Amino acid sequence: EAGVAQSPRYKIIEKRQSVAFWCNPISGHATLYWYQQILGQGPKLLIQFQNNGVVDDSQLPKDRFSAERLKGVDSTLKIQPAKLEDSAVYLCASSLDLGGGYYGYTFGSGTRLTVV
Amino acid sequence: SQKIEQNSEALNIQEGKTATLTCNYTNYSPAYLQWYRQDPGRGPVFLLLIRENEKEKRKERLKVTFDTTLKQSLFHITASQPADSATYLCALSNTGNQFYFGTGTSLTVIP
Numbered sequence: 001e002a003g004v005a006q007s008p009r010y011k012i013i014e015k016r017q018s019v020a021f022w023c024n025p026i027s028g029h030a031t032l033y034w035y036q037q038i039l040g041q042g043p044k045l046l047i048q049f050q051n052n053g054v055v056d057d058s059q060l061p062k063d064r065f066s067a068e069r070l071k072g073v074d075s076t077l078k079i080q081p082a083k084l085e086d087s088a089v090y091l092c093a094s095s096l097d098l099g100g101g102y103y104g105y106t107f108g109s110g111t112r113l114t115v116v
Numbered sequence: 117s118q119k120i121e122q123n124s125e126a127l128n129i130q131e132g133k134t135a136t137l138t139c140n141y142t143n144y145s146p147a148y149l150q151w152y153r154q155d156p157g158r159g160p161v162f163l164l165l166i167r168e169n170e171k172e173k174r175k176e177r178l179k180v181t182f183d184t185t186l187k188q189s190l191f192h193i194t195a196s197q198p199a200d201s202a203t204y205l206c207a208l209s210n211t212g213n214q215f216y217f218g219t220g221t222s223l224t225v226i227p
């Protein structure tokens with residue numbers, strides 16, 4: 001089966017600019033996650049979707065980050081305006097079950113964002 | 117808030133030996149614990165899941181233990197190979213609906 005697709009792979013922007021990331025999960029996976037992984041750290045959950053509804057966005061900095069999942073399939077994550085501390089890898093993951101508790105998460109390769 | 121700790125120092129072992137990685141947690145009572153492998157420039161790959169009522173789980177050369185008294189999971193790779201070199205992440209959940217990740221341990225298997 002095809003994996004989780006993410007684009008772009010790399011992005012360099014100046015602070016205060018905006019950026020958007022795209023994710024296409026595995027077909028049939030209802031749950032989709034966006035994680036932020038700063039260099040040397042583990043992934044940190046930003047937002048979790050079940051179909052096109054938000055399950056948890058408590059750790060999403062809503063003053064600058066937004067995410068949507070139209071039609072319960074593809075998802076986009078946007079940052080506007082970007083700060084230097086947003087430099088990280090943004091990982092998208094999907095799971096067959098609600099929270100990945102049985103089958104685990106399938107991650108994409110991520111988008112490496114550098115804010116200069 | 118929950119705290120998840122993995123060996124912060126990189127682990128180097130000789131090929132053929134058993135690698136043992138540790139995941140400790142505090143302020144948390146997870147019912148589910150997962151282990152992932154992450155290669156440079158790639159997303160984590162799911163390896164194993166163990167539940168709180170399971171003491172041990174095996175998959176090929178991998179073995180995971182889950183000790184809720186010690187608040188610790190051990191991840192073993194037997195007969196290690198250079199291809200096993202990667203960063204290994206543990207992830208915990210108390211509901212199975214959302215997992216929190218540790219910082220990972222870098223493993224290098226020396227030929």
